[in-house]
Amino acid sequence: MDDLTSRLREFAEERDWQQFHTPKNLAMALAGEVGELIAEFQWLTPEQSAAVMSDPDAGSRVRAEIGDVMIYLTRLADVLGVDLVEAALTKLEDSARRYPVDQARGSASKR
DSSP states (O other): OHHHHHHHHHHHHHTTOGGGOOHHHHHHHHHHHHHHHHHHHTTOOHHHHHTGGGSHHHHHHHHHHHHHHHHHHHHHHHHHTOOHHHHHHHHHHHHHHHSOHHHHTTOOOOO
């Protein structure tokens, strides 16, 4: 993660794009890219969506959109000073407390 974060920061600095990489702009760009990822799955059946990576063209598009999402999320976290791995692990620990295995196993209900 550190290498990706550094490379993205350097990429933006070389192009003088930091001025555009405000939290608002990055969050909006992230939302747009998530929308593009969703569009790749929009009309697929559950079975087709599970097999999307076996189609070379669709798989390539999905991989590219996931890359875009990762780039904007990583850049947003960097600008805000958030450690992505730490944030994810903290959220996972919170979810483990909220959804104990004995109560949540096999259930999609929210608490």
